Amino acid sequence: MNLSELKEKAIPDLNAIARDLGVQSFSGLRKQDLIFKILQAQAERDGLIYAEGVLEVLPDGFGFLRAPDYNYLPGPDDIYVSPSQIRRFDLRTGDTISGQVRPPKDSERYFALLKVEAINYETPEQAKEKILFDNLTPLYPQERLLLEHDSEDLSTRVMDLLTPIGKGQRGLIVAAPRTGKTMLLQAIANAIAKNHPEVYLIVLLIDERPEEVTDMQRSVRGEVISSTFDEPPARHIQVADMVIEKAKRLVEHKKDVVILLDSITRFSRAHNAVIPPSGKVLSGGLDANALQR
Structure with missing residues (x-):
């Protein structure tokens, strides 16, 4: 069993x-x-x-x-x-x-x-033959992630043309509320799952609504990890730490990992609520130490 x-x-x-x-x-x-x-x-x-x-x-x-x-x-x-x-x-x-x-x-x-x-x-x-993550050498992206996967979805094709991404690259989606950031993340996730089956895909949802989590699980072919808005900030941080540690261990075993985080704003707010105040407050009431992680 x-x-x-x-x-x-x-x-x-x-x-x-x-x-x-x-x-x-x-x-x-x-x-x-x-x-x-x-x-x-x-x-x-x-x-x-x-x-x-x-x-x-x-x-x-x-x-x-x-x-x-x-x-x-x-x-x-x-x-x-x-x-x-x-x-x-x-x-x-x-x-x-x-x-x-x-x-x-x-x-x-x-x-x-x-x-x-x-x-x-x-x-x-x-x-036993793995190399620790901290001992690995960071490099510029050398292999591209193709995002075009559906003739009816032009958003990922536009990303391929204007903002191509590669393995080992960090990216940030900046947009006004209610403009479709989550839908774009779903399209990116499905494109990676279809065009790059060798990539281990993790979608991390922090401080989201439960119905959004269900929609993501049904729409994406990959591992969806979540910590919803009814859970404490310490729980958000624990989930995120587990995901990043899992990604590090897979990279040590020569596997490609992509993490799609929604959203980094709420993740930083969770750190801001947990860490002790340092006395240095940034705009929006965010403590300076909250952004270190």
């Missing part, structure tokens, strides 16, 4: 699996709690359980595999990773880990990682 496949299923499908496994009192449970019950029942039948997630290393030395499906929120179906495994494989926050897991013992609350089978989609032996 694969944990990642369970997280992609709808609640009715999970209820059917729980019923087949003989899980008691599964109706009315949250999705994460229901998956935890299913995993427990599968483990009692001596079945193998495989899981995949993005590692978040805590200050105490151990870590958990968080799920992109839940925007890296802590949950009961997270997978515990021991400090010895983190040291042995030189794991860091942002690593995508997959492997076999075991059920929790008497005094434990979480499933635990039993065997590491892949690190960032490579074998552990191949992962």
Whole structure:
């Protein structure tokens, strides 16, 4: 049984699996709690359980595999990773880990990682040859990202002509409110997914409305991570940090990554609300230290 496949299923499908496994009192449970019950029942039948997630290393030395499906929120179906495994494989926050897991013992609350089978989609032996992100050499873009993908969508064709972008480039969309910035991001994301399937695409939505998140998930063929406006600023920062760390780990393994952030204004406001005041205030009430990250 694969944990990642369970997280992609709808609640009715999970209820059917729980019923087949003989899980008691599964109706009315949250999705994460229901998956935890299913995993427990599968483990009692001596079945193998495989899981995949993005590692978040805590200050105490151990870590958990968080799920992109839940925007890296802590949950009961997270997978515990021991400090010895983190040291042995030189794991860091942002690593995508997959492997076999075991059920929790008497005094434990979480499933635990039993065997590491892949690190960032490579074998552990191949992962040892990576170069740390801080040791990589930054270069000007040398390979272009083609954005034209639909004859009816002229916006990406205009970008190809006037503002071409390449791999390794940073860009900023500056426009008045309600002028279609989000629609342009969707067009860029779909163009990259179609023209450059080798690129790992991440769309990061910070402080957006939930319905906009749903629309982006249905419109874009890529990983959509969000922190909606009803969540605290610290949560916005935690999600963004996980995304950037994941991107760094993938780049260390020689993979191309594109992050589309909406919006950097709200992201800076989240930092402004969390950091201690420095006494230097910029225009708009923004603290000078809020822009350092």
